[in-house]
Amino acid sequence: MLDLEQYRVGDLPTLYYVPDAITPAEEQSLLTHITASKQQWKTVSGRRLQNLGGIVHKKGLIPAPLPSWLQPLLGRLAQDTGAYGEGKQPNHVLINAYQPGEGILPHEDGPLYHPVVVILSLQNPAVVRFARKRRDEQQSDAAAAAEGAESHGRAGQLVASVACMPRSLLIFKDEAYSGCLHGILEAAVEDIDASVVNAQQAGLQVGQALPRGGERISLTVRRVLHTYSLGLRL
């Protein structure tokens, strides 16, 4: 089990950045499986997306088996981070593939998930930016539930950014999960500005430009709180 407090970054409760959480060989193996996967990619606002573990419905997860090649990673993340609750495993993974210049709009993950997110970055970097929910977005939890999982909103003040380098983990919870929206700019080059709370841990300097380089793949690993039992008619 990692001592997560060692990896805490910035003042926003609560962000953790774990550099080099997997080895280059493990990264390569995951990329090979992802590339070979028969799972369909969906294109969403430019980026490509694979949904593993089932469909997140407005009242919970309609489960589907997770691929066997992912199981060791999921078990390890659960054990090393304790992010999903004692003895609990993640049951849902989104794989996002971004070309430089592609991003993800500010959004919150909403009340359907155990409120701790683990994001593993592969291949190339990007900066995840956290901005406060605007007052008029505070009611969006209900809207998120109605939509299925996530709700896009207008971001307020930028409060923290985390540079996610290849093979690193970003873990967030508390205010960062429930009081903020998170997103990635549609940028080919990231500005490592003063909001980047892990510049040092990521081996970067505030003020520098960080080219996104090439395709970045990320795995968003979460636990949907409620799971439908298979066979239930909706």
Ligand SMILES: O=C(O)CCC(=O)C(=O)O
């Ligand atoms: O790619 C990332 O780091 C962010 C992904 C994300 O926010 C999501 O899958 O909801």
